[in-house]
Every structure is written in structure tokens, then in C-alpha cells.
Amino acid sequence: MNAYLFTPTSRYYGIQTATLETPDHRMLAFLVRRFLPDPGRFALLTEHLVTQGERLDNVTEQYFGDPEAFWRICDANRAMRPEELLERMGRRLRITLPEGIPGTPNA
Numbered sequence: 001m002n003a004y005l006f007t008p009t010s011r012y013y014g015i016q017t018a019t020l021e022t023p024d025h026r027m028l029a030f031l032v033r034r035f036l037p038d039p040g041r042f043a044l045l046t047e048h049l050v051t052q053g054e055r056l057d058n059v060t061e062q063y064f065g066d067p068e069a070f071w072r073i074c075d076a077n078r079a080m081r082p083e084e085l086l087e088r089m090g091r092r093l094r095i096t097l098p099e100g101i102p103g104t105p106n107a
Contacts, residue, residue: 011071042096050091
């Protein structure tokens with residue numbers, strides 16, 4: 001199946017699909033499992049200090065201009081659940097370039 005069912009801004013862009021045939025011969029399509037990338041592969045731009053009442057969509061809009069890019073902060077901070085990133089005030093979130101793109105901090 002087509003590996004590019006999602007837009008380039010999606011966390012699922014480029015993830016392969018597979019099919020499974022059920023006992024009644026129906027074909028089910030699904031995405032192959034996506035593993036969290038190693039945060040060490042991300043170039044740090046800055047850190048964001050979590051404050052009370054923040055929402056992750058607002059944080060991603062502030063840094064990336066896209067409220068739906070929350071998954072980039074999740075990946076950079078090894079978070080499976082987006083809500084866990086904002087549970088503790090004072091936490092520092094890594095704000096990074098996309099995986100594999102080199103950069104200079106605070107450039």
C-alpha cells in the first residue's frame with residue numbers, strides 16, 4: 001500500500017501500511033507500528049518552561065506556527081502521552097528541529 005497516505009506534517013508520514021486477511025477473507029489495512037525516535041537525534045533549539053494552565057497546542061503554535069505539531073514536542077521529549085508533558089509546572093520541554101536535521105542552538 002501507499003506509504004504516503006499522510007501529509008508531510010503528520011507524525012505518520014512515511015510509515016508503511018500492511019494488510020491482514022481475516023478468517024472470513026476480508027482484507028484489513030493498518031499502519032505498521034511507529035516507535036518513538038531517540039531524542040538524541042534532534043537538534044535542540046531552545047527549552048520551554050511549563051507554566052500553569054498551558055496547552056500543548058498553544059506551545060506548538062508558539063514555536064512551530066502549527067498547533068497540530070504537538071507530536072514533534074512529544075518525540076523530542078520521549079512522551080507517549082501528550083498530556084504528560086504539561087502535568088508538572090516548571091518542567092523544561094525540549095524544542096527541537098525535526099529528527100535528523102542538524103542545527104545550531106539559539107540560532
